Amino acid sequence: MGSAARLKVDGGIPNQLAKAADAARNLEQRGYDGGWTAETSHDPFLPLLLAAEHTSRIELGTNIAVAFARNPMIVANLGWDLQAYSEGRFILGLGTQIQPHIEKRFSMPWSHPARRMREFVAALHAIWSAWRDGGKLQFEGEFYTHKIMTPMFTPEPQPYPPPKIFLAAVGEAMTELCGEVADGHLGHPMVSKRFLTEVTLPVLARGLERSGRDRSEFEVSAEVMVATGENDEELAKAMTAARKQIAFYGSTPAYRKVLEVHGWGDLQPELHRLSKQGEWDTMGSLLDDEMLRTFAVVGPVEEIGAALRERCAGVVDRVLPIFFAASQKCISAALKEFHQ
Template sequence: MPDGPRLKIDGGIPNQLTRAAEAAGALEQQGYDGGWTPETSHDPFLPLLLAAEHTSRLEVGTNIAVAFARNPMIVANIGWDLQAYSKGRFILGLGTQIQPHIEKRFSMPWSHPARRMREFVSAMHAIWDAWRDGSKLRFEGDFYTHKIMTPMFTPEPQPYPKPKVFIAAVGEVMTEMCGEVADGHLGHPMVSKRYITDVTTPALLRGLQSAGRQRSDVEVSAEVLVATGETDAELQTATAAVRKQIAFYGSTPAYRKVLELHGWGDLHEELNRLSKEGEWDAMASLIDDEMLTTFAVVGSVGEVGAALRRRCEGVVDRVLPIFMTASQPCITVAMKEFRQ
């Protein structure tokens, strides 16, 4: 894994429009490399316009935007505009979501997620190439077809490269595909350091090799849960919150393989059963200290930053720490330790 470039540190940008500009400006002022918006209760793209307007250096991106809720033409157009407005600082982070949400929340088709995502990215590149080079748009795939592009619908040229495309992946098939076509890999908080080294990295390298690409052609980003506090009481509160979050993720079938890697496959069954009964506190009590430190960085505000760096350095290229319940002054102190 990487041994040259320094480990980048990213932060979150709220997807509420009233908060995005101030938060992005604060990240840049504090020395962060990137800021990400999620797609939850608000659109993930609109806040990035404000983030780009109020920063000059910070990379801004979606982590993630739901690809299958949209089509390649719509996303290509948004990505082109945000790349131009940010002067080349936009990262398009895409994820699949899960089948029930795609079909029942977004009313969109679901099938063959890895193949569909590969085609989605390829279609966007074909559209961007047509806009950039003036080449004829003729993309015909199994899921998407784009064959009409007239001058009226072609955006103005821009001096920046095509947006970087990052893909969220946990499973080996999606991760391998990411290595073939993406500029970056977006990890998930419910992924351990061992899972990255034993599962994610080999799959990514297989994809890179099959596409004739190098490890330096893709950035690997990790999200890491962090529990810290300036007092014992604050640390205890944060630790309890992290246990609950790990229990929630562990109850989801998508992360069973992560637990199985550590010999905790049976825990998923129990967590899943309790989640259906709404026993959230009982679920958290099943996350012992070994599981806690496998999936999270835990410690005092003076030590947690260095611990986070040790966990990620040489394993991934950039990290997005998720501080549970910590105050902003506490996070600031921890990040100073991260950089030392």
């Protein structure tokens, strides 16, 4: 179960450099606990440098940076520098992406993703340890080798510990690995509270037990889709947008296992077929209210804060709400109770 600590609420930071500083500053001023960038059309690390420069309190992380598009030494340098510049507020969130993107978009090797990620994290710790303690770097693995580190290439010491590492995981192997080697778990929006409770948390617990750690030493982070509005028209618009997004996620074979927990696995092939035809509106119409409310928090703005808290209670330690078709005024009203 989730820890007894206060639920942290996070927000997104645009990965466009021109927008990152203002967005991060606004998150901090509005009482958020953390800000995350994503690796989509822009690099996820560079905006966090600007975010660190214009904030002093909130945690800053990547959700996610694609690990296998890089090597551990490159990521170790980025993590070390952002941790130093942010004065210990950086979280390194990593994910695998999928094989076609790694091989055909990034032109990098793909194999045994769980084993490769385990080694990637171990290599990061070995590099940071050598920089921190001055020991010899001697890392030899199945996928990565790091054995040269001279004074010229060793960064200056810093007073902060190495960055926390969060891993994105849905499948059992990666989720158990996350509990064993990472400091936190990054969840996907296409995950229900039931899936988290019945599947994710027990698997994370196995990994934590293997590492000899307590649940209180680990953070579970969730992205939760939210459909709300200040009137019936706004709420209906948000619900329609949320249905389409859930249908899009559900069309991906990787998330059939999430649908199957609720007995909806047979819907996935149909959503996938329609996605190939670009029938996005039709896909959304296949989701009834029960499915919508299973994967999204839905309700008028005056009720949504309590509903979001209920969705997270006892399950996650931090939440990143994803609002559909909502104004900033609406979002602020919805999250008011979290920032008391």
